[in-house]
Amino acid sequence: xxxxxxxxxxxxxxxxxxxxxxxxxxxxxxxxxxxxxxxxxxxxxxxxxxxxxxxxxxxxxxxxxxxxxxxxxxxxxxxxxxxxxxxxxxxxxxxxxxxxxxxxxxxxxxxxxxxxxxxxxxxxxxxxxxxxxxxxxxxxxxxxxxxxxxxxxxxxxxxxxxxxxxxxxxxxxxxxxxxxxxxxxxxxxxxxxxxxxxxxxxxxxx
Amino acid sequence: xxxxxxxxxxxxxxxxxxxxxxxxxxxxxxxxxxxxxxxxxxxxxxxxxxxxxxxxxxxxxxxxxxxxxxxxxxxxxxxxxxxxxxxxxxxxxxxxxxxxxxxxxxxxxxxxxxxxxxxxxxxxxxxxxxxxxxxxxxxxxxxxxxxxxxxxxxxxxxxxxxxxxxxxxxxxxxxxxxxxxxxxxxxxxxxxxxxxxxxxxxxxxxxxxxxxxxxxxxxxxxxxxxxxxxxxxxxxxxxxxxxxxxxxxxxxxxxxxxxxxxxxxxxxxxxxxxxxxxxxxxxxxxxxxxxxxxxxxxxxxxxxxxxxxxxxxxxxxxxxxxxxxxxxxxxxxxxxxxxxxxxxxxxxxxxxxxxxxxxxxxxxxxxxxxxxxxxxxxxxxxxxxxxxxxxxxxxxxxxxxxxxxxxxxxxxxxxxxxxxxxxxxxxxxxxxxxxxxxxxxxxxxxxxxxxxxxxxxxxxxxxxxxxxxxxxxxxxxxxxxxxxxxxxxxxxxxxxxxxxx
Numbered sequence: 001x002x003x004x005x006x007x008x009x010x011x012x013x014x015x016x017x018x019x020x021x022x023x024x025x026x027x028x029x030x031x032x033x034x035x036x037x038x039x040x041x042x043x044x045x046x047x048x049x050x051x052x053x054x055x056x057x058x059x060x061x062x063x064x065x066x067x068x069x070x071x072x073x074x075x076x077x078x079x080x081x082x083x084x085x086x087x088x089x090x091x092x093x094x095x096x097x098x099x100x101x102x103x104x105x106x107x108x109x110x111x112x113x114x115x116x117x118x119x120x121x122x123x124x125x126x127x128x129x130x131x132x133x134x135x136x137x138x139x140x141x142x143x144x145x146x147x148x149x150x151x152x153x154x155x156x157x158x159x160x161x162x163x164x165x166x167x168x169x170x171x172x173x174x175x176x177x178x179x180x181x182x183x184x185x186x187x188x189x190x191x192x193x194x195x196x197x198x199x200x201x202x203x204x205x206x
Numbered sequence: 207x208x209x210x211x212x213x214x215x216x217x218x219x220x221x222x223x224x225x226x227x228x229x230x231x232x233x234x235x236x237x238x239x240x241x242x243x244x245x246x247x248x249x250x251x252x253x254x255x256x257x258x259x260x261x262x263x264x265x266x267x268x269x270x271x272x273x274x275x276x277x278x279x280x281x282x283x284x285x286x287x288x289x290x291x292x293x294x295x296x297x298x299x300x301x302x303x304x305x306x307x308x309x310x311x312x313x314x315x316x317x318x319x320x321x322x323x324x325x326x327x328x329x330x331x332x333x334x335x336x337x338x339x340x341x342x343x344x345x346x347x348x349x350x351x352x353x354x355x356x357x358x359x360x361x362x363x364x365x366x367x368x369x370x371x372x373x374x375x376x377x378x379x380x381x382x383x384x385x386x387x388x389x390x391x392x393x394x395x396x397x398x399x400x401x402x403x404x405x406x407x408x409x410x411x412x413x414x415x416x417x418x419x420x421x422x423x424x425x426x427x428x429x430x431x432x433x434x435x436x437x438x439x440x441x442x443x444x445x446x447x448x449x450x451x452x453x454x455x456x457x458x459x460x461x462x463x464x465x466x467x468x469x470x471x472x473x474x475x476x477x478x479x480x481x482x483x484x485x486x487x488x489x490x491x492x493x494x495x496x497x498x499x500x501x502x503x504x505x506x507x508x509x510x511x512x513x514x515x516x517x518x519x520x521x522x523x524x525x526x527x528x529x530x531x532x533x534x535x536x537x538x539x540x541x542x543x544x545x546x547x548x549x550x551x552x553x554x555x556x557x558x559x560x561x562x563x564x565x566x567x568x569x570x571x572x573x574x575x576x577x578x579x580x581x582x583x584x585x586x587x588x589x590x591x592x593x594x595x596x597x598x599x600x601x602x603x604x605x606x607x608x609x610x611x612x613x614x615x616x617x618x619x620x621x622x623x624x625x626x627x628x629x630x631x632x633x634x635x636x637x638x639x640x641x642x643x644x645x646x647x648x649x650x651x652x653x654x655x656x657x658x659x660x661x662x663x664x665x666x667x668x669x670x671x672x673x674x675x676x677x678x679x680x681x682x683x684x685x686x687x688x689x690x691x692x693x694x695x696x697x698x699x700x701x702x703x704x705x706x707x
Contacts, residue, residue, distance in 0.1 A: 037228055192220060
């Protein structure tokens, strides 16, 4: 979207134009959902949908605080990253507290007497297992990396933002972004190597 | 902007492979679900409704601006108080001399035309006087000396008019007795300045240039200049000698030295030197008094200002009534309309007096009785008043006895024709029989026990000698005509005459 068109669209959104909001959602929801999907190796579409809903709800509430110093999508991705982190932490806390009720795949429906048989579009069981293992390890490595390295890596490799966009979003110098990203990658490599050696799994092949 | 100079790292390949794998895992197109859109649109609608401004009330702008309005009003109040304080401090720190100047400026501003005219005349007269003084002192011609004296008298009058203070201006000139000027009849149009000539038994002694006048000297009766000219001796040899009963060594220090003459001029603009007692004129005749006593109940105004003392301080006038009530006000030159009004009242009263005859009027004071004879009621008094200026005053205050507010307005005049005289009933000190200057029946030396001698022409001549009581004839001539209002009662006309200092 052209910057001028985006500015006009945001102005209409600030004025309460519902159609403008719909246009804004259509323009940025897919990119935000894909970005959120990469932020967690265990995120599914429902998780992404929930995180994106929270992110866009925050946009609706705080659009007036957007100063236009960066692109709207960069601002939106930062909100989505924060919401994804909150979601992940919340789910982790729920796991520790036993907030989930396990459902047996062999359990029959009390009304129909049929057992659930959901369709599975994923790759084969072995590939899925290996891929899940590797993605899980990268996710664990990013979690161990912590802020601010996690954020700058996500914006650079998952959101595909340039150094300038990252600098504008984080309000940092471009050279600072480059230096920080280089150091964070070194730390991430160290963490991943340690995790992979511990799990005896080969790193992900490109 | 990418950083190509950054060395490639293997971890980047791992991250890119992870990202590609996750994107592929995301599957088909990711569109916003309808329920998510509905939730967001509901939130947008709520926020839009909350942000929609309602009808603005009239006080909302004020309520929104009240802190600034409060601060602004406070700043204005502080500035106003500061200005008041600074102004007040400035007034208090002014030196007293500036206060006196301001008062004089105010007074001169009240009479701008007359003061300017008077000052111009004074300048001219001073020039003429300086020119005339040299020949007067250099030559002993009586005519030249007389001209200088006349000019000096005129100058005194003008200077006195410019000052407007107590109406007293004393000009002292040293002049040998042998150069006593012959009297020259002055112009008939200048009757106001009345010189008082004091003859000394030893005329050879010089008089100090700044010799003070005896205190009561300015209070001597005024006489028309024409009569004065008649009374003036043509030379010092014709001057009446001092009475043999007066020893020369008993001369007080304030008495002028021998051979000197002190000329005192009494202003007709300000007949009061400092203070003067007045008594209100009683009813027109005894018959009127008896008729009023039968038909009219005594009014409270009759007790007010029956006898009072009038004091002039600058342009302030303070009237102290017999019961101690004090009325304060301002005094100023009477305007033309006020003078016309006073003259019309005077003329009407004179007509009524003429129709009733010349019955004497009784003026009652606290100390005694006063006899007022108005022999030339209308004509001569009008002439004399036309040549002088009257003072208008207005005073008000609370009467102690009646506990009511008293307002008195009037004109204060001092006729120079000597039509009024006063005396004490039973005291027997003296009673002038009408006009001093014009009454041919008044014998020379009728001034009584004082050492002032009245000549044939009516001039009063003070001889050097011991201090003797001097009649306060000018005060006796002072008269107040005006109106009096006590409380809510209607105004009544009053006429009061000066009865003493």
